[in-house]
Amino acid sequence: MNAPVTLGLIQMSMTDSKEVNLKKATMMIEEAASKGAKIVVLPELFATLYFCQTPKDSSFFNLAESIPGPTSKALSELAKKLSIVLIGGSIYEIADGKRYNTACIFGPDGKTIGTYRKSHIPHDPGFYEQDYFGSGNQTIKVHKTPFGNIAVGICYDQWFPEFARIAALKGAELIVYPTAIGNADVPPVDPKIPEDWETMWRSTQVGHASANCIYVAAVNRVGNEGSTHFFGGSFIADPNARLLKKADDCEQIVLAEIDLSYPKKMQDAWRFLKERRPDLYADITKKA
DSSP states (O other), rough: OOOOEEEEEEOOOOOOOOHHHHOOOOOOHHHHTTTEEEEEEEOTTTSSSGGGGSSSOOGGGGGGBBBBSSSHHHHHHHHHHOOOOOEEEOOOEEEEEEEEEEEEEOOOTTEEEOOOOOOOOOOTBBBBBGGOOOOOOOOOOOOETEEEEEOOOOOOGOOOHHHHHHHHHHOOSSEEEEEOEESSOOOSTTTTTTTOHHHHHHHHHHHHHHHSSSEEEEEEEEEETTTEEEEEEEEOOOSSSOOEOOOSSSEEEEEEEETTHHHHHHHHHOTTTTOOGEEEEEEESSSO
């Protein structure tokens, strides 16, 4: 049975310097660990500015690096130094001439427990990610760590209930979503209908937590980059849809104690996973 463990989310702003961003991330991770965090999560693309606001610009391609590479090696060493599970947000990866948005999961010994390439790639005004990333085609993974079973999705993955449900069915007790979401300077779908992206974003993921009886945590970047304001709001939700902690719109370390033995108890009690009817769900695999 898992013991309670402290989860730490690193909500930070970024500059155009990888070195500066990595140094800040390191300092904040060390502070989270000093306050008892044993699982620490960085935001999406934490080492760079969010360059996807601009349609395809090949000058940004040189930001991509291999894995292992300088950023992943630094995170590996830090995980070992602090004896933590470190989920390195995501890194702009280049592999075999293709580029991906990739998360690395490191164990307390510094070894790579697993990697995950973002599966769902948005392509909207202010978020032109299909111009920069290929889609990861891995099956959804659950990473067994010394502190519990963790699935990692990246940003846009968080809008898809299929991802969360499959992760829960595979034994995830916690899903973490490194994120880069904000209010871009684009017109609303319908000017007569107000849009509140932060509430919609958070409500969707809290729904994943309760519908699957698991913990869900999302860690966002914060600050103004170009015409986009990244609103922070990182949070940790429990299987009862309670927000254990929520960040403000500023740089912040979010800490909460979670009990990863609790999801299985909730799943056994509510039986959402056991009472599914897969024989009726074939339509969900068809393209809309």
